[in-house]
Each structure stands twice: as structure tokens, then as C-alpha cells.
Amino acid sequence: MVGRFDERFVEEVKSRLRPSDVIGRTVKLRKQGQEYVGLSPFNKEKTPSFYVNDAKGMFFDFSSGKTGDLITFLQETERLTFAEAVERLAGEAGVPLPAVDPRGVEQEKKRQGLADWLELAAQWFEAELRRPAGREARAYLERRGLPEAEWGRFRLGFAPAKDARGGRTALKDYLVAKGAQPGALVETGLLVAPEDGGAPFDRFRDRIVFPILDARGRVVSFGGRAMDPQARAKYLNGPETVVFHKGHHLYGLSEARKILATAKGDEDPPLVVVEGYMDVIACQRAGVPAVAAMGTALGEDQMELLWRHHPEPTLCFDGDRAGRQAAARAIDRALPLLKAGRSFRFAIVEGGKDPDDVLREQGPAALKAQLAKTTPFAEALFRREHDEAQPLDTPERKTALKVRLRKLAASIPDADLAAAYKEDLLGRFDQLSPRAASVYEPGAAGRALSNHGWAKRRAAAAGATPEARSAAQALQQSARPLAAALAKAALLDPAIIDDSIELVGSHGFGDQKLDRIAHELVQLRYEAEEAEFEVVMRRLQARGVDAAMIARMDRDASRAGVAAPFLDPTAARDRARLLWRQAFDLLMQLEALERAVEAAVQDVARDPTALATLAPLKAERDHLRRLINSDWANGEDGPVAVLPH
Structure with a gap:
């Protein structure tokens, strides 16, 4: 999120414009293969070295080394701010600007202030690497095959163990002398505030420092590798802050974008996800665009970020047990997000080595060759299930x-x-193992199963009283209690859907009667950071979600009872959000099972031997249905007590 404009809004604006059209108004371009070429707008030159690639949405200027998208171009050539550039392009694209949120403007001002201190800290770390205190760190980098000429490209630095007085406030002293307040530096993650109320001190000490940049190349946090082999944590990352959300960033993305942008029109380089800082640097030195998830499992937001830059990123994991587990987690996380034209491939570096080892021992060509040996997502999924x-x-x-x-x-x-x-x-x-031919009449079992269910429902309806039929009709018009409770909780706390926003956008809350509410809430989350309940209600009503619809949802949610502990007003917000996500996952499991049962019924109609697969699916589906439709009175946390934490 950048002030008024979240990343989705920005991507929508850029998707409606061709860079060659916009840039071509100020730079004379001519078509050359799949790209456009012209004279640099940044330097005087006689031979064109400025390229624009519409497919990638990027420009690259070989004479100055500058690269970026349309927003970057306007910032560089017209000295516009980010917001001014977005507003200009939104006007050209015909995309309405989101409403101004005064609180968002204030938050952006605060973020910018913290970002300035992070940038100054990065410069200080870079300088310290070249000072006497960084001697051992320099030697370490040389041993790892990373020469001094490459340090500046990746902005590597060093955090000394002690200050001049032998204390642990070297960076703090420097930034405070520049005008920083210790409290603001704690908010950036650069300092640690002791729980006992003592004076804050430097978070990174005696560590090689890797600046973490956002997609636009701005410093948002740091990672540090300990020089002391006995340190409790070999790698230390900055904490979640106002400017840094670990699940929303990828280490090395800004440099990876440059490599993608400079690829020739007939090239299609992979975008590789590796496991460590040095692996990212190794790949990028070999000309392979690579990123890392900074010590955590790859999250949904990070996957979406990857897909914006490549339709099939390559996930590269170690071949050991931890690497296989990481690959399995990525498969499970990605499966509900797959769409036509966006997936993943998998690669394993041979010999138990990582990309950094391969580059150092065998060179760039060997590393590229190994990363090119990939497995499609479907094959990786099948192998995992078969092996387990x-x-x-x-x-x-x-x-x-x-x-x-x-x-x-x-x-x-x-x-x-x-x-x-x-x-x-x-x-x-x-x-x-080849399947045996069926000796039954094709489709007979499926028809019998289907007819049995139809006859059972017809007999039940024929023998029902008018009151029962009326009640059944009312029930048919009602939403599932748990689904309605999930929707109600999202109305009260819209940010509760953030970790599942893609699934909510595609599946709603597990009941079609609530799809309109789900759709509008997802749109509101994309357009605003936070909003009071009254503001959310006004916006929903303006978009056609009327009071009657909300009243029906509230009525249906009331039937959930203890099934919805996340609605308990006394529950802490973090706890309520955790319970909500678990309950939502439960409904998504049921929806997947119901689709699987429907597909299995159709298979049985074509092939009676498939009947064996239907029974266990139905049993599992029916178990979940009973769980979701009951009071779940046997657990203090309701249905979510049965879910793995």
C-alpha cells in the first residue's frame, strides 16, 4: 500500500496502458523485433540504447543503467512523485481515483519518515563494511566468492559488534546525531526496546547486513548474517513494522525485475525462488532473476507478487527433508490459487548443494543449466502424493x-x-497399474445412485406437512449459519479477510447467498486500508447490498451459536481472526469435498468401477456437514477445535 494507491490499483492502471504509447510521446521510438528502441532521454547519445518492452511493461536504458515501469519513467523524466505519476496515468487510462483517506495520508507521511531513516541506515552499514571494523566481514565475503566489485550492486553492509565505548548503540548514536528519535528507530525495527523499559539498542550487531528492498528499490528492512559461529541465530531478519510486512515482500525483487526487463525479446528467463540471501545474489550474478521469501514459507501475497512478474515462477528447494517439506507447503498453499496461465514449476539443485555453491564451484553456465531442469506443478503434486x-x-x-x-x-x-x-x-x-475393463453395464451404478437420491427426496417432500414444507422452503432461502457468521465477522472487521482475500474473492464465504457481500468486501479491502463499520456499511449500501440482505445474514449468523467463537465480543482481535481463518478453511474443505463428490458421481455414471472412490468421499463430506451444521458444543473453540493449528 502506498498512500491512496494499493498495488492492485496501480497494476490495474498500468495494465490499461502500453508503455510504448506513453513513452513514445516524449521519446521517438521505432519497432525492433518485439521491442521499441530510441535515444536515451537521460543521456545525450547518437546510437540508440533505450528499449521499451510492452509485454514486460518495462523500459531499460543501457546508457544510464536506469530501468523501471511507466511510473518510474514519469518520476525520472518529469520529477513527479509516485502519487503524481499514478494520478497522471490513471487519468490517461480512465481509471477513477480512490477516495482520499485523511488517515491514509497521515500514515503515508509517517511511513516516508521511517523510510528515510532506513535508507540512511543502509548507507551507514555500507560504509561500515569498508571500515576497519568490517575487516572479517570483507574476508568472509571474499571466501564466499563475492568480490568487492559486487557489494555495491546488492548494497551489502556490516553492523559492528560495539560502538566506540564498547556498547551496543553504534547505529543508534549515528542516527540520533542526524536527528532521529529513538522511538521512531524502534518502529523501523533498527532498534530493540527492552521489555524492562531500558534504553533501546541496535538490533543488528556483528553481522553482515542485507538490505531488503521493495519492488521499487526502497529499503524497507534488513537481514543480517552473524559473524560469530556461536550466535543463537545465524540469520536475523527485521520485525514486522509500518513499512515492512514480511509476507508482502520478496528479497531481491527489485534487482530481479531489472534482469527480467533487460532480457532480449526472444528470451524467456525464469523467475526463481530460492531459500537464502546468498542464493539470490548467486543467481542474479549469473543473470538469473531470483528472489527469496526471507526464512518463512511462501505466502499467498508473495505468490500473487510473483505471478505479476512471471506466469510460471520456478520454486527451487534443497533436496533434503526440509526442502521437500518446504515444497509440499508451497504446493498446498498454491493449489487453491492456480488459474489458467499462472502456476509454478519446481527445481532441485543437484548434489545436495545450493545455488551459491554451484556458482562458486562450477560457474554461471552450470547454475543456469540446473535451474532449467524443472518439473511441472501437476507432476510435482502427483509425485508427492504417490511418495507419501x-x-x-x-x-x-x-x-x-x-x-x-x-x-x-x-x-x-x-x-x-x-x-x-x-x-x-x-x-x-x-x-x-492398468485398470480392468468393467463387466457391468456402463453408467448403471451411477444412474441407480442418482435415482435413489431423487426418489428419497421426492418421498420426503410428498409426506411432509404444510408447516414442514414451509420450514424447508425458508431453510432453502437461508445461508449456512457458519457462512453467515463468517460474513458478519468480516463486516465488523473487514481486515479479517486479508490473509484469505483471494479465496474469499473466488469462493465467497461458502454460500452463494452471501456472494454479493463477499465480492463488495473484497473490493473495499483492495481500495482502502482501514474503515469504520459505519463507513463500510454506507459503501456496501451504495453498491446495492441493502438492509434486507444484511438482516438476513445477521439472522442466519445467529443460528451458528457457539459455532462462531470469532463473533464473541470479548475475544481478543488476533484470537478472533485466527478462529475466523480456521472456520473459513473448514468451509473451504467442505466445498472442495462437495465438488469432488459431484465429480465422482458423474464418473460412476460412466464407469461403475469408480464407485469405490465415491463412498469414502461421501463419508468425509457428510462428516464435515454434520460438524458444520451442529452446535459443536464439545469444544470451547467450536468447530475450529478440530482443525490443525
Whole structure:
């Protein structure tokens, strides 16, 4: 989020404009292959070295080394601020500007002040690396094959262990002398404030420092590698702050964007996600755009950020157990987010080495060759399930794997892609052992199953009293109690959906009757950082979510009872948000199971031998249905007590 403009708004503006059209108004461009070329607007030159690539949405100027998108171009050539450039482009694209939020403006002013201190700290760390205190750090970098000529490119620095008096406030003393307040430096994450109320001190000490930059190249935090082999933490990252949210950033992204932008039109370099700072640097030195998630599992926001720059980023993990577990977590996190044209590939560096080792020992060509050996997402998913399954030596064990594959495919929201994944995964399964031909009439079991359910419902309706039929009709018009409770909680605290915003956007709250509310809340979250309940209600009503719709939701939510502990007004906000996410995940599991059951019923209609896969799916679905439709009185946290934490 940058002031009034979140990243989605900015991307929407840029998606409606061709860089060659906008830049071509001030720079004379001519078509050259898939790019446009012209004379540099930054330097006087006779031979064109300025390139614009519409497909990548970027420009690159070889004469000055400057690169960026349309916003960067306007900032560089017309000295506009970021906000001014966005406003100019939004006007050209015909995109309405979001309403001004005074609190957002104030927060942006505060963020900018903290960002200034972070930038000054980065400069100080860089200088310290070249001073006497950084002698051992310099030697370490040389041993790792990173020469001094490369330090500036990655803005590497050093945090000395002690200040001139032997204390731990070297950086603090420098910044305070420049006018910083210790409290502001604590907010940046540069200082640590002791719990006992003592004076703040430097967070990074006796460490090689890696500045963490946002996509536009601004310092937002730091990571540090300990020089002392006995240090409790080998790597230390800055904490969550006003300007740094770990799950929203990727280390090395700004440099990776430059490499992508400078790739020739006929090249299609991968965007690689590796595990460490030095691995990112190694890849980028070899000309491979790479990023890292800074010690945490790759999150949904980071995946979305990757897809904005490449349709199929490559996830590169170590071949050990930890690497396999990291790959498995990434698969589970990505599966519900897959869409046509956006996926992941997987690569494993050979010999138990990491990219930094390969570059140092074998050179750039070997590293590029290993990263080019990738596995598609569907194949990686099947391999994981097959390897984790029990030996497939009985019909029951084979069926269990088949059921699992169906469920995984059904968890993809895009119906066409889900069907394609089911066909792919089951095709791989069939190759394990050829399926025997059916001796039954094709489709008979499926028709019998379907007719049985229809006849049962018809008989129940025929024998019902008028009151029962009226109650059934009212129930049909009601939303699921837990789904309504999830929607109500999101109205009261819109930020509660942030960690699941993509799923809420594609699936709503697990009930179609609430889709309108879900859609509008997602749009509001994209447009504003925070908003009071009354403001949210006014905006929803202005967009067609009327009072009757809200009243029905509130009525249905009241039937959830203890099923919705996140609605408890006495619950702490963080606790309520955790319980909400767990309950939402439960409903998403049910929705995936219901789709899998529907698909299995259709399979049975075509092939009776598929009946064995239907029963366990139905049993699991029915168990979740009973759980969601009951009072869940057996756990103090309601239904979420059954979910893994």
C-alpha cells in the first residue's frame, strides 16, 4: 500500500496502458523485433540504447543503467512523485481515483519518515563494511566468492559488534546525531526496546547486513548474517513494522525485475525462488532473476507478487527433508490459487548443494543449466502424493490414493482447470497399474445412485406437512449459519479477510447467498486500508447490498451459536481472526469435498468401477456437514477445535 494507491490499483492502471504509447510521446521510438528502441532521454547519445518492452511493461536504458515501469519513467523524466505519476496515468487510462483517506495520508507521511531513516541506515552499514571494523566481514565475503566489485550492486553492509565505548548503540548514536528519535528507530525495527523499559539498542550487531528492498528499490528492512559461529541465530531478519510486512515482500525483487526487463525479446528467463540471501545474489550474478521469501514459507501475497512478474515462477528447494517439506507447503498453499496461465514449476539443485555453491564451484553456465531442469506443478503434486502414500499393494490403498487425488483436483476454484488436473492426476494414477475393463453395464451404478437420491427426496417432500414444507422452503432461502457468521465477522472487521482475500474473492464465504457481500468486501479491502463499520456499511449500501440482505445474514449468523467463537465480543482481535481463518478453511474443505463428490458421481455414471472412490468421499463430506451444521458444543473453540493449528 502506498498512500491512496494499493498495488492492485496501480497494476490495474498500468495494465490499461502500453508503455510504448506513453513513452513514445516524449521519446521517438521505432519497432525492433518485439521491442521499441530510441535515444536515451537521460543521456545525450547518437546510437540508440533505450528499449521499451510492452509485454514486460518495462523500459531499460543501457546508457544510464536506469530501468523501471511507466511510473518510474514519469518520476525520472518529469520529477513527479509516485502519487503524481499514478494520478497522471490513471487519468490517461480512465481509471477513477480512490477516495482520499485523511488517515491514509497521515500514515503515508509517517511511513516516508521511517523510510528515510532506513535508507540512511543502509548507507551507514555500507560504509561500515569498508571500515576497519568490517575487516572479517570483507574476508568472509571474499571466501564466499563475492568480490568487492559486487557489494555495491546488492548494497551489502556490516553492523559492528560495539560502538566506540564498547556498547551496543553504534547505529543508534549515528542516527540520533542526524536527528532521529529513538522511538521512531524502534518502529523501523533498527532498534530493540527492552521489555524492562531500558534504553533501546541496535538490533543488528556483528553481522553482515542485507538490505531488503521493495519492488521499487526502497529499503524497507534488513537481514543480517552473524559473524560469530556461536550466535543463537545465524540469520536475523527485521520485525514486522509500518513499512515492512514480511509476507508482502520478496528479497531481491527489485534487482530481479531489472534482469527480467533487460532480457532480449526472444528470451524467456525464469523467475526463481530460492531459500537464502546468498542464493539470490548467486543467481542474479549469473543473470538469473531470483528472489527469496526471507526464512518463512511462501505466502499467498508473495505468490500473487510473483505471478505479476512471471506466469510460471520456478520454486527451487534443497533436496533434503526440509526442502521437500518446504515444497509440499508451497504446493498446498498454491493449489487453491492456480488459474489458467499462472502456476509454478519446481527445481532441485543437484548434489545436495545450493545455488551459491554451484556458482562458486562450477560457474554461471552450470547454475543456469540446473535451474532449467524443472518439473511441472501437476507432476510435482502427483509425485508427492504417490511418495507419501502407503505401498499400493491392495485395492483399498490404491483407492485411498485415488480419492486423495480427486480431492486435490477439486480444491482448484477454476472449474476448467480443476477438470484438467483431475484428468491429468488420474491419468498418472492409471499408468501405475492398468485398470480392468468393467463387466457391468456402463453408467448403471451411477444412474441407480442418482435415482435413489431423487426418489428419497421426492418421498420426503410428498409426506411432509404444510408447516414442514414451509420450514424447508425458508431453510432453502437461508445461508449456512457458519457462512453467515463468517460474513458478519468480516463486516465488523473487514481486515479479517486479508490473509484469505483471494479465496474469499473466488469462493465467497461458502454460500452463494452471501456472494454479493463477499465480492463488495473484497473490493473495499483492495481500495482502502482501514474503515469504520459505519463507513463500510454506507459503501456496501451504495453498491446495492441493502438492509434486507444484511438482516438476513445477521439472522442466519445467529443460528451458528457457539459455532462462531470469532463473533464473541470479548475475544481478543488476533484470537478472533485466527478462529475466523480456521472456520473459513473448514468451509473451504467442505466445498472442495462437495465438488469432488459431484465429480465422482458423474464418473460412476460412466464407469461403475469408480464407485469405490465415491463412498469414502461421501463419508468425509457428510462428516464435515454434520460438524458444520451442529452446535459443536464439545469444544470451547467450536468447530475450529478440530482443525490443525
